[in-house]
Amino acid sequence: METGTVWRWKPRNGTGVIKLDDADSTLVWFHLSDARGDLDIATIAEGLPVDVDVEPIPQGEYTCRAKSVHRRD
Numbered sequence: 001m002e003t004g005t006v007w008r009w010k011p012r013n014g015t016g017v018i019k020l021d022d023a024d025s026t027l028v029w030f031h032l033s034d035a036r037g038d039l040d041i042a043t044i045a046e047g048l049p050v051d052v053d054v055e056p057i058p059q060g061e062y063t064c065r066a067k068s069v070h071r072r073d
Contacts, residue, residue: 029059030066
């Protein structure tokens with residue numbers, strides 16, 4: 001599990017990008033269906049701190065995508 005922040009969020013598409021807190025500030029694509037717990041279309045917002053389970057599968061211009069996204073405690 002990695003830590004990061006929602007960097008971009010498009011509620012109309014239900015897609016977004018998380019910037020990881022790693023040395024490279026890796027960008028991870030995610031979809032609303034990856035949201036877990038109390039995260040939903042109304043609670044996801046840019047700047048929200050999250051924990052993310054990343055899989056190394058490219059998605060569009062991004063080198064990886066999220067398997068699950070949780071609000072950071």
